[in-house]
Amino acid sequence: MNRGIMKFNLIKTEKSKQKNIQSSGRLGELHTVHGVVKTPAFMNVGTSAAIKGGVSSHDLCDLKCQIALCNTYHLHLRPGDDVIRTMGGIREFMGWNAPLLTDSGGFQIFSLSSLRHITEEGVHFSSHIDGDKIFIGPKESMKIQSNLASTIAMAFDECIANPADYEYVKISCDRTFRWLISCKEEMERLNSLSDVLNRDQALFGINQGGIHEDLRIKHMEKITKLDLDGYAIGGLSVGESMEDMYRIVGTVAPCMPENKPRYLMGVGKPGNIIKSVALGIDLFDCVIPSRNARHGHLFTWDGAININNAKYITDETPIDLCCGCFVCEKYTRSYMRHLFNSKEALGMRLAVLHNLYFYNDLMEKIRAAISEGTLGDFVEQYGEKLDRRI
C-alpha cells in the first residue's frame, strides 16, 4: 500500500468542552477511489450483495449511506467471485456507485463452520450451503476480494470467540500476523496485474488478541509497521462482557496510527458506537440495525421499541417523532405493528429502512457533535438511552 491509494484527513474541530471524557472523538474524511466517506461512519451490511429485508442499493442512497459492506465468504460460494468479476465487480453487479468494503471471510469461517481445520496456509472447512470442502487462506481471500473489486479489502484473520485460552490466543495472533504479511504481498501483486478490475484496492489489517491487553498491544504494534491503508479491531463483541470490550478498545485505539482510519468490526448497538467514537474509532459495521429490524426491534431517539407489542395496535404516532425517514413521515406504529403481525414483507422492508436511516443519522449527529466539541454531552445524553428498551 503506501501508494497513496487512500487518504485519510483528520479535520480540526472545536476543542472538547467536556472534562469527563477520554477523547473528543475524531472527525475525518476518507478519500477512496470510489468516493469520500465522512467519518465516524457506519457501513451498511449487505452480506450477499443485498441488505436483508428487501433493501436495494438504490434505497441506500436515500438512507444517507456512505459506504456498504459485502462478504467474501458468501459471495465466493454464491454466485462465485469469478461470476462477479465477469459482471464487472461487486459495485457494478449490485448497482452501488460508492465505496464498498469486503470482509475477508475469516469471521464467517470461524462462526459458521463447525468442521474446520486450520493450517499455516489457511483453513479447510465445509460450505454451510452444501457441505462442499473449501479452502481459504490469506492468498485465496485476497484473490476473491480482488475479483470482487471492492474499494477496501480486509485481511484474512482468525476470529476467536471470547473468552479464550491465553496460549491459544497468542499462537493464533502470531499466525494471523503471518497471514497478514501474506495478504499484503498478494494484494500488491494482484493490484499490479494488468487485467485487475480495481488496481487501487486498499487493504486494512485486523488486530487480534482476545481480551488480553498485552497481546493486543503487541499485535497492534507489529501490524502498524506494515503501513496498511487502515486498521481494524477484530475479535470483539464475540462473547466478552461490555466492560472487557471497552477496555480493549480503550487499550488498542491509542496504539493505532493517528493518520489511518480505525475500524471496530461488528459493533454494535447505538450506545456501543457512541462510546467507541469517544475512544477514537472511525468506522463501524453491524447486523443489528437490519437483523433487529426484521424482528420488529426498532430504534428511536428515546430508546428501542418492539413494534410487535400489543400496546401499538392503535398507536397513531410514527415509529419516532424525531426521525426524518420517509417511514416515520408516512406511517403509524399501528400500521407497522399490523404489517409485522400479518407477516407482510413490507413490514420488514420499512423497518430495515427506518433502522438503517437511524444509524446513518446517528453517525451524522455524532459528527456534528464532534465538530462542535460537544461529544461528551452527546455520550451523556444518548450513550445509555438509545440501547434501552422502552
Added chain:
RNA sequence: GGCCCGUUAGUUCAGUUGGUUAGAACGCUAGCCUGUCACGCUAGAGGUCGUGAGUUCGAGUCUCAUACGGGUCG
C-alpha cells in the same frame, strides 16, 4: 324416526390395556439478537376434557342418559 361417528387450550388436533401436575402445532403475550446460515431463537399465559349421573381406590379414557354437530337408511 332408526343406526353410526364426533365433542379435549382462541383454532386444528394427539392422548396407549383406566394410573402422578392432560400434550403438540398454530395463534396470543413478552424477551433476545453485535466483522448475518437466520421473516430466527427463548420463555410465558391459556383447558373444572359438551352436560348430568354411574362403575372404580382412581375416569379425557368404561357404562347410561342428555345437548349440540356431521353422516347414513326408511
